[in-house]
Amino acid sequence: MISAHLPALQVVLPLLGAVVCAFLKRGSWAWLVALAVSLVLPAIALGLLYQTYEGGTISYALGGWRPPFGIEYRVDIFNAFVLVLVSVIGAVIMPYAKRSVEHEIPEDKQAWFYAIYLLCLCGLLGIAITGDAFNAFVFMEISSLATYALIAMGRDRRALLAAYQYLIMGTIGATFYVIGVGLLYSMTGTLNLADMANRLAGIEDSRAVLAALAFLTVGISLKLALFPLHVWLPNAYAYAPSMATVFLSATATKVAVYLLLRYFFSVFGVSVIYADLPVSWIFLVLSIAAMFGASLVAVFQANIKRMLAYSSVAQIGYITLGIAIANKTGLAGGIVHLFNHAIMKAALFMALGSIFFRIGSVRIEDLAGIAKRMPVTAGVFVVGGLGLIGVPGTAGFISKWYLGLGAIENGWWWLLMLIVLSSAIAVLYVGRVVEVMWFREPSPVAKKAEEPPLSMLLPTLLLTFATIYFGFDTFLTAHMADLAAQLLLTGGR
Amino acid sequence: MTGETLIILALLVPTVGAALIWATAWNPNFRETTTLVTAGILFIIVLTILGRFLSGEPLATGTVPIAPGLELGFSIEPLGMLFACIASGLWIVNSIYSIGYMRGNNEPRQTPFYMCFAIALASTMGIAFAANLFTLFLFYEILTLSTYPLVTHKGDDSAREGGRTYLLVLLGTSTVLLLPAIIATAVIAGTLNFEPGGILAGKVSPTVLSILLAMFMFGIGKAALMPFHKWLPAAMVAPTPVSALLHAVAVVKAGVFSVVKVIVYVFGVETLAGAATAGWLLYIAGATILIASVVALKADNLKRRLAYSTVSQLSYVILAAAILAPISIVGASMHIAAHAISKITLFFAAGSIYTAAHLTEVSQLNGIGRKMPWTMGAFAIGALSMIGVPPTAGFVSKWYILLGAMDAQQWIAVGVIIVSTLLNAAYFLPIVYAAFFRAPDKKSPDHGEAPLPIVVALTVTAAGTVILFLFPGVPLALSKMLGLVGGG
Numbered sequence: 001m002i003s004a005h006l007p008a009l010q011v012v013l014p015l016l017g018a019v020v021c022a023f024l025k026r027g028s029w030a031w032l033v034a035l036a037v038s039l040v041l042p043a044i045a046l047g048l049l050y051q052t053y054e055g056g057t058i059s060y061a062l063g064g065w066r067p068p069f070g071i072e073y074r075v076d077i078f079n080a081f082v083l084v085l086v087s088v089i090g091a092v093i094m095p096y097a098k099r100s101v102e103h104e105i106p107e108d109k110q111a112w113f114y115a116i117y118l119l120c121l122c123g124l125l126g127i128a129i130t131g132d133a134f135n136a137f138v139f140m141e142i143s144s145l146a147t148y149a150l151i152a153m154g155r156d157r158r159a160l161l162a163a164y165q166y167l168i169m170g171t172i173g174a175t176f177y178v179i180g181v182g183l184l185y186s187m188t189g190t191l192n193l194a195d196m197a198n199r200l201a202g203i204e205d206s207r208a209v210l211a212a213l214a215f216l217t218v219g220i221s222l223k224l225a226l227f228p229l230h231v232w233l234p235n236a237y238a239y240a241p242s243m244a245t246v247f248l249s250a251t252a253t254k255v256a257v258y259l260l261l262r263y264f265f266s267v268f269g270v271s272v273i274y275a276d277l278p279v280s281w282i283f284l285v286l287s288i289a290a291m292f293g294a295s296l297v298a299v300f301q302a303n304i305k306r307m308l309a310y311s312s313v314a315q316i317g318y319i320t321l322g323i324a325i326a327n328k329t330g331l332a333g334g335i336v337h338l339f340n341h342a343i344m345k346a347a348l349f350m351a352l353g354s355i356f357f358r359i360g361s362v363r364i365e366d367l368a369g370i371a372k373r374m375p376v377t378a379g380v381f382v383v384g385g386l387g388l389i390g391v392p393g394t395a396g397f398i399s400k401w402y403l404g405l406g407a408i409e410n411g412w413w414w415l416l417m418l419i420v421l422s423s424a425i426a427v428l429y430v431g432r433v434v435e436v437m438w439f440r441e442p443s444p445v446a447k448k449a450e451e452p453p454l455s456m457l458l459p460t461l462l463l464t465f466a467t468i469y470f471g472f473d474t475f476l477t478a479h480m481a482d483l484a485a486q487l488l489l490t491g492g493r
Numbered sequence: 494m495t496g497e498t499l500i501i502l503a504l505l506v507p508t509v510g511a512a513l514i515w516a517t518a519w520n521p522n523f524r525e526t527t528t529l530v531t532a533g534i535l536f537i538i539v540l541t542i543l544g545r546f547l548s549g550e551p552l553a554t555g556t557v558p559i560a561p562g563l564e565l566g567f568s569i570e571p572l573g574m575l576f577a578c579i580a581s582g583l584w585i586v587n588s589i590y591s592i593g594y595m596r597g598n599n600e601p602r603q604t605p606f607y608m609c610f611a612i613a614l615a616s617t618m619g620i621a622f623a624a625n626l627f628t629l630f631l632f633y634e635i636l637t638l639s640t641y642p643l644v645t646h647k648g649d650d651s652a653r654e655g656g657r658t659y660l661l662v663l664l665g666t667s668t669v670l671l672l673p674a675i676i677a678t679a680v681i682a683g684t685l686n687f688e689p690g691g692i693l694a695g696k697v698s699p700t701v702l703s704i705l706l707a708m709f710m711f712g713i714g715k716a717a718l719m720p721f722h723k724w725l726p727a728a729m730v731a732p733t734p735v736s737a738l739l740h741a742v743a744v745v746k747a748g749v750f751s752v753v754k755v756i757v758y759v760f761g762v763e764t765l766a767g768a769a770t771a772g773w774l775l776y777i778a779g780a781t782i783l784i785a786s787v788v789a790l791k792a793d794n795l796k797r798r799l800a801y802s803t804v805s806q807l808s809y810v811i812l813a814a815a816i817l818a819p820i821s822i823v824g825a826s827m828h829i830a831a832h833a834i835s836k837i838t839l840f841f842a843a844g845s846i847y848t849a850a851h852l853t854e855v856s857q858l859n860g861i862g863r864k865m866p867w868t869m870g871a872f873a874i875g876a877l878s879m880i881g882v883p884p885t886a887g888f889v890s891k892w893y894i895l896l897g898a899m900d901a902q903q904w905i906a907v908g909v910i911i912v913s914t915l916l917n918a919a920y921f922l923p924i925v926y927a928a929f930f931r932a933p934d935k936k937s938p939d940h941g942e943a944p945l946p947i948v949v950a951l952t953v954t955a956a957g958t959v960i961l962f963l964f965p966g967v968p969l970a971l972s973k974m975l976g977l978v979g980g981g
Binding site: 386389390391392393398400401402404405408409413416417420421423424427428431435438439440441471472473474478 | 557559560562563565627630631634635638642645648652653656657660661664665668669670672673676677679680
């Protein structure tokens with residue numbers, strides 16, 4: 001039955017697609033392949049989510065080799081949720097990609113772009129689905145190398161520097177990760193995460209295991225751009241091709257967060273993380289620093305893509321805040337924000353990409369008065385911005401609600417106040433752009449702008465609609481996040 | 494039609510109206526007809542709900558669960574009923590006025606103007622009928638957002654700056670203070686539903702109660718309690734119809750409405766009266782009344798004077814609620830109605846003067862009453878109501894507030910009311926005097942009355958100010974019902 005092989009298909013399909021694209025010459029053919037693959041992937045992910053929701057954890061032995069000796073793909077409600085997120089975003093942005101890529105990538109490199117993009121997608125889905133520590137490293141490298149190439153394809157020459165910067169940082173992160181895995185392997189003799197968790201029992205407080213935890217935490221935190229390890233992110237997002245920025249902002253950091261949570265809760269376990277070590281406090285301090293520091297920096301950016309990038313660093317702070325709060329409600333808040341932030345930020349970057357498509361700039365002075373010519377796109381920016389602020393009726397509010405409740409459950413009233421105060425900074429950086437877009441006289445370039453083609457507009461509107469929809473119907477977001485948090489805190493794996 | 498359908502229609506009609514206004518934008522006459530018809534239908538719906546409500550039918554919608562503790566739902570209680578009647582009724586008059594004003598001044602971007610207006614009214618209905626704090630908060634924020642484009646309508650530097658202040662103060666207070674207060678209430682009370690007697694009763698210590706009260710009172714920035722009042726004068730850069738309906742009726746009343754609602758249905762009057770730590774609200778409200786009156790006294794710009802008068806009058810409602818006597822709650826509720834109809838008259842008059850004579854300063858108004866007798870006559874009635882002189886609506890509400898203050902032996906409140914009445918007289922009567930009894934300046938431009946729609950609108954509201962004194966029937970009945978709820 002094919003449904004039994006869904007876990008393998010989830011990863012193999014994009015990998016095959018990438019190979020096919022690499023052999024194609026015409027960009028539009030490669031796009032068709034990528035589109036076909038991207039549209040099938042969410043169906044697989046939703047199938048997996050349904051299977052785990054109904055029947056619990058799925059274990060899939062890759063190539064028929066039984067775990068813990070072979071590579072195991074292991075899907076529970078948490079990574080099924082992440083798979084759905086990544087593949088749905090991938091599907092929604094593919095129709096958008098065509099015109100944007102044609103506009104920004106030279107004709108002879110377009111097929112390569114799609115090949116690399118599919119590799120990146122394959123890597124991210126692989127990290128999310130695998131139950132093997134080293135296999136996760138392989139997928140991490142696949143996605144990272146692909147990401148460096150995607151960023152370097154940006155039209156701006158500074159894209160090269162940004163890609164190089166990320167290459168250095170990303171390699172350090174991957175090295176740290178593999179050192180951590182190596183230490184764990186030397187202590188437990190296994191690479192299977194579930195098996196590793198069992199064998200760690202009794203030796204959790206040995207120095208090698210703690211060192212492994214430290215290496216893993218720092219390595220993965222580099223990938224997820226936890227403050228102050230975020231310095232690669234603003235340039236990478238600002239200078240990458242629009243399509244790459246949309247995809248990376250919505251998925252790459254989110255998958256890294258997933259991996260961190262997987263190690264924290266499923267491998268090391270709640271008692272090691274929270275009782276023996278001050279993980280909660282470290283993440284609390286860094287998350288708050290991100291929420292305030294990065295938001296404040298965002299207020300002063302003239303390049304709006306860069307502004308949204310800093311906003312991403314701040315919003316990642318809310319996600320990791322869930323780890324710091326360390327109770328079920330707070331953790332669910334972090335996980336639901338993973339999803340909510342992905343759709344909101346994707347919509348925002350897509351709107352910005354559409355503007356770049358029309359006027360060739362994302363600088364604030366060129367955006368002046370653009371709402372007169374591109375009211376729908378500028379409207380998308382308003383809705384996405386409201387989501388970042390966390391206005392009720394948007395998905396962002398649901399995240400803040402859970403985080404706030406979680407903070408109070410701990411008796412941390414001051415944290416509740418910090419959460420809302422940092423939201424108020426979002427009012428500043430969103431409000432600034434909205435005012436310029438809607439209430440200024442049009443700039444010379446904005447006068448000639450018009451709405452993007454429907455192939456770009458409709459996917460953007462779909463995510464905008466989702467931003468509002470998930471502010472009201474939270475079954476697929478908050479409810480699933482709640483189940484995932486429950487699973488993680490009870491040591492589920 | 495079931496009650497549920499009616500409530501949903503009250504929200505839907507203005508929303509659909511906004512879409513139709515957009516669809517009929519190609520013909521201004523069609524567009525304005527759409528606004529008027531939408532306003533008319535909404536008023537009929539609200540009156541139908543009123544009829545059902547007064548006949549004792551319990552009216553509520555089912556609730557839509559969103560997340561644990563979060564529900565979207567609507568139900569009707571006396572205060573919300575009163576607020577919905579005022580807002581929807583005055584929307585009709587205001588629309589007539591808007592047509593005269595917007596055309597008379599050749600304002601640009603009229604289609605978005607009327608659309609935002611309709612959306613603002615839809616959110617006002619949502620606030621009035623909200624069954625719980627989350628629903629209230631949701632529509633409260635939509636109201637802020639839908640009125641922001643109206644404030645910045647002019648599109649020049651001062652309009653943008655005013656809009657910035659407006660958005661930052663209102664979104665800032667609601668995000669930083671109101672939202673955590675709501676989250677805290679959800680945790681402490683275990684529910685967000687508005688219930689007679691309050692949901693926090695017996696669940697918090699006096700200290701926490703006082704902190705929560707502060708977060709609610711200052712978090713509801715639309716009530717313009719000092720020091721979060723600056724958005725109101727800043728919003729005066731908006732076209733006058735916006736100032737009239739939104740910053741005399743819908744937006745500011747949504748603020749004090751929420752204040753009263755939170756005091757009666759979240760804290761509970763008795764709980765607050767029993768807590769010694771909650772008394773500060775009375776003093777802050779009293780201080781706001783007096784300080785704002787003094788600022789109004791000094792302001793030469795007419796709309797600015799009216800804005801500070803509004804700040805001061807809003808705190809009357811808060812003061813009345815803070816007295817925490819059933820009869821003062823009646824006064825608070827009545828004052829929402831009385832101030833709405835009189836202040837809209839005053840703003841209408843200010844806009845009328847601007848349209849006909851392009852004058853904005855108080856010192857320019859010598860002798861203008863001879864050229865614009867209808868406008869200044871209406872202004873005089875509105876001013877008398879602000880002071881609280883019979884036969885105007887302002888007298889009725891002030892009467893109940895005073896009764897409540899004396900009943901509760903709150904002599905400070907009594908003192909504040911007396912002093913502020915004198916101040917009100919000091920900043921309104923000279924305008925009326927100068928308009929009718931001073932000789933006009935030689936340089937004053939030659940002009941007559943404002944366009945007919947404007948004159949009709951302000952005459953209707955001026956008449957309403959007197960009628961509300963003579964026949965306070967339904968509003969008073971609703972207010973007394975609220976007083977009973979508040980009194981336990």
